[in-house]
Every structure is written in structure tokens, then in C-alpha cells.
Amino acid sequence: MTSYIASETHFDFAPRPGRLLQRELDARSISQAQLAARTGLSPKHINLVIKGTASLSPDVAVTLEQVLGTPAEVWLRLEAAHQAEQARGEKRAAMAGFAEWAAAFPRQILVDRGVIDRADTGPALASKLLTFFGVASPDAYKKTWLEPQASYKRSQHHAIDANLTALWIRLSELRAADYLPQAAAFDSDLLRSAAQLIPKLTVKTIGKAFQQARDLLLNAGVVLVFVPEIPGTRISGVSRWINGTPMVAVTSRYNSLDSLWFTILHEIAHVLLHPKRSTFVDDGHKADDDADSQEVAANTFAQQHLIPPPHGDRLATITTVQGIRLLAEELGVSPGIVAGQWAFRTQTWGGPIAKLRDRVDLVDALS
Template identity: 40%
Template sequence: MTHETPPSTTPTEIHTDWSLHPGVVLSQVLARRAMRQAELAERTGLTPKHVNQIVKQAVGITPDVAVLLERALDTPPRFWANIGADWEVYLSEQRASASLKDFTAWASKFDSGTLVRYGIVGRSDSLPERASKLLRFFGVANPEAFEQTWMRPRVSFKRSQAYTVDEQNTALWLRLVEHCAQGIDVSPYRPADLRKSAAQIPAFTSMPFTTGFEAAQTSLARAGVALVFVRQAPETRVCAATWWIDDKPAIGITERHKKPDIFWFSLLHEIGHLLLHPRRKTFLDLEDDRHTDDEAEIEANDYAASVLFPGEARDRIAKATTRQELILLAADLKLGLPIVAGQHGHLTNNWRVGGKLRSTITEQDVAVLEERCQMPAIIS
């Protein structure tokens, strides 16, 4: 029996969906060529039962069968191999999608406001969809892998004795900082350049808050450090953090306490970690606690204080008794007034003199800093 193949029915003209079983495509090919299954069996040497099992999607098309189909139908073996591979991937995705319902309790523990604000999930996403996007965002296959990759080695901070800390949202904040830092171009890291950059920061505190941050970010990038602002996630109590992303050190900072003096001290504290503790370790500072017994934290605190308040600056600040004296001291020390006022309160525990001079990091300030550290696209 002979059967002419019409030119319009070549495989390249057959529209195939990636989710189709190879048997469905074979059935389409046979239908367009008006070829019966029995004839295909004759042409290939396969049994009619085998051909029918392929068409009925009971079995797939093996490489050996694909070679036989090439001879009988002039279809490249890779044509069938690709369809079969796509079908197997589709089945795997379907199974994985079904398993997402087991991850919804894990996904629901992350702060929705933070997830939506940074485009990690959509506001209308279902919990399974949210779980899928979170797994992709953290680069893990399941919650157990998240625990191994993020919770144990990265969220390895000292637990606050006074507060409960949401560890999953802390990991979320760290990943956001890491994600943003990866998009910041910096020079090769050099400690000497970082020391010079740190010495410039006191002058930045005299600038409008957001302008000072921009100057600090630019200066640190030239020293090889990525500075990122990400607003704190609920119940994380993070002031700032330092860690290495590949060969690039990164500092993440929040608006916690909403006071510029705490903000700038925290930034210099993290720079102190990079300079004094060069081993590539994560430092996650949860509170504005300058009365710690942790040696590394004490050293970082001392470094920050020495940069902001060299020589007898702190003694002079502590001796001030009026607002006017603090204002004059800020000008003389070339520091932002909130820095001097905040230090006076910390040193004397008397906030009546300069408390109102500290100023506040506003929501508008936070919005500007977020725009400055705009996230690259996360989940499409």
C-alpha cells in the first residue's frame, strides 16, 4: 500500500502544546495524513497494540521508536524527544503544584505587607501561589531546604533576652537586602578605602537625612561595600546587618527607632564589623543595645563612637546643660544636631535637654530611601 504525504502536513506545521502527551501529537499527525494506526504499525514494524498504546497515552515514545517514526513519517527523532521531555516536565510541575498545599502554613507566616510591597507575591495570590513564589525568591525547593539554607547558617544572631524575634521575617529581610545588594555596582573591596569612607560619614550627618544616606551609599560603593536600605519587617527588631555576598561585603540597614542618631551609629557599627572582624561572618544587630557583653559588638560600638566622637567630643557633649550648648557643639564638631542631641541623651540619660533636637525619620524619608535602593524585578 502506498500513501502520499500532503506537503501541508509536515511536523513543523503541527501546533503542539508543551503539555501534550506525545501520543496526542502522534494522533494529530496520523489524522492530518489520513493514516490509520494499522498502517503506521506496518510502516514501523511495531505491533498495532503498541501504536494504540502510544495514541491512548498509555506509553510514551522511546528513542528507538522515535527512530522508527523518523523512517515512516519523516519526523526527526528530536521532535518526539522534545515533546516527551516537555510532557514529563509538565507532569513533574503538576505534582509539584499539588504539593504546594503542604507548604501553605509555612508561607502564611511571612508578613504579607512586606511580600506585596517588594513584589515578591501578588496581593491576590492564593497561598499555594505565594508558597511557590517564596520558594523561588529564597532559591530553595521546600521549607526544609529554607530551614537549612537560611534559618540555621544565616539567621544566626544572638537571641534577645527581652523580646521575641520573628525569625522567618528576619530571613525575609536579609534576602531582600541581599537581592538589592546584588544589583549595586561597587568597586573592588579595599579596607583602606573603607576607612576613608567611614571618616566622611560624620560630615554626612549634617546633610538632610536622605541626602546624607545617598552620599554614604555612594562613598561606600567606591570602597567596595554595598549599602542597602530595606524597611524593617514586623517583629524583626533589626537595626542593621553585615555579611558577604560572594566577594562583596554588604550592609543592610533599617529605620528602626526612626532616629537619625541611631541610624548613623548603626551604620558605623556595621562598618566597624567589616574592618575589625574581617572573617566573612554575618553580624545581625537586633537592638540599639550599647551595653552588651559580646566582645565583637563592644569593639564595633567603640569603633562607631570613635569615628563620630573623636577625642574629647563625648565629654564635651555630656557636660552640655542647655539646648543652645548642644546646637553650638554640633556646629563646632561638624556633626548633625540629632547626632549630638542623641549622644547627650545616651551619655546623661537626661532627654529633656536635647530630646526634641533628635528629629525623626519620617515615612517620606523611608519612601525616598526605598526608591534609592529600588529592588530589581523579583517575581514576574
């Protein structure tokens, strides 16, 4: 006789296996007592399975296969799907208690960044946020995303929003995931070579230069991504190891190209010089920031790659736009790079030389 179950194994919902077992028995005109006699199971156990009070175990599934001809795998798939749906229901109920936690995040930012839909509220909002961060509960979110921030190397000059910092870093990780399959095994020598080549890219348009920088870093086993700044984070860049692969992520906080290239080199320095610390979050280029020796080292690395040491002393003596252009041509870099370093070293942020610093809408150019 054709099995009722075998001919209907795909469902748009997760029915209770016992419900389908009863239909199978009805189709064959077999009573629960008769099934108990055939299987050697007690009538009470058969009744509990049909009611869903007892789960349908592998032993019972194999026994039903022998007696009814329905493969044990079908029964077990039904049982697993039913249990999973029950667990989802319990989780949905728990989400109602997480709604207050989810409401602490700025809603418009979540919508703008595609984390949630505009219609998401309450439990649905909480569920999407937890899924986005890859955690099961607000407590797990705190342990995974907030508590580690205490160990991040970053400026303490400004108050920051820890939730928004976590949001931006997670967005960066997801963006980096698009490139991780293309990344070679990490090679510090190749990364040092890439750092030497990056300043030469600054004479090109930013879109083309950024793509070439990304390719250089992928070849060295590092993923470079751009993720627009989230207000309240004050992040200019981050270096972070993801499953053994370093990521360098930069933002649109400073819409000057010299700052962007400085940040990229600064984060490369952290990858090379401080690999034991998994995450550096940077919000500027103050070499004396908290007198942090690791930040000083990363700043020095970036400065010396943009303006090599033999030219550093000469830079501070330049007083004209023409002098900046001549040094830039000699180094093979953009005049904006030299002007930016000159402004930093002389602390002169206005005037004709400062106007050489190229400014661009990075969100428009790189997103």
C-alpha cells in the same frame, strides 16, 4: 510531504509528544505498525510512546527525524515541555500540603510588602512564598532561613519572630540585587575611607546623604539598602555577605537620623572587623549587649567615627545646646549626631540637647 509537527512547534500548553506523533501518522496515513517497520522499533514501544507510557528518548527522536523528517530537536523540546508540565502538576499537588506552613506568616505583611497578592490562598500562597525565599519546600526553608539564625550575632534581650526576620532579610537581599551589578570588587581600604567620610554627609538632607553614602560604599564593593522595618523583628540593621559581596541593610526602627548613621557605621564595622561571620543582625546600640566583644567593637568603631577620640571626653562635659552646636561645627557633622552621642554617653534622653536629635519619617524619606 510537509510535516504536521514542523509547521506547529509552538503551543500554549505542553501536549504529550505521542499525541502529536499520532496526528503526524494520521496526516500521512501511516499506521503504528508501519512506523514500527520503518523505524525498526517494536510496535509495542511505538504504542507506549504514543500513549505517553514511555518517554520519547533522544535515540527515538533522531530515528523519527530520519523517517518523518521532523527535527529531533522538535520532538525533544515537546518531551521536555511535557515532562516539565507534569512535574509542575505534581508540585502544585504537593503545595496543598504546604498551606498550613504558609499560613504561619502574617498575611497582611506579605501583601503590604508585595510578596503575595491579596487573593492568594492555600497552595497558591505556599507556592509564592517558597518562590520568594528561593526554596522548594518548608523543610528547605527551615534549613536555609531558620536554622542559620542560631548563628546570627544579635541581641537576646527580646523575643523575635524568626519567620519575620527571614522575611526582612530576604527583602533586603532582593533590594540589594538591584545594586549588585554596580558594586566594585570589595576593597577594605576604600571601605575604611568611606567610613571616615560618612559622618560629614550628616549635614545634608537625608535623601541626598543616603544616596551619597550608597555611592561611596558601592565604590568600596559594599551594597547599602534601606528596607522598612517589619514589626516583630526588632532589627535596626544587618550586615550580610551575598555571593562574595557584603550588604549593609538598615531599617526604620529608630526614626532618628543619628541612630540611622550609627547603625550604618556599626554594620560597616562588622564587614571590616568580622568578615568570617556571614551575618550580623542588630537591634540596638547597647555596648554591653550579652557582653559580646564583636558588638562592642562595632559600637566603638561607630562611636569613634562619629565623634573622634580626641573629642570623646569633651563630649561628656557639655551641658548646653550651644556647646553641642559648637562641637558639631568643629567636627563638620550635624548637631543631631553630637546630641545623639551625648545622650547615649550621659544616658540623658530628654531635655533641650536631646531635642537636637533630628527625627524623620525614614520610610517616606528613603523608600
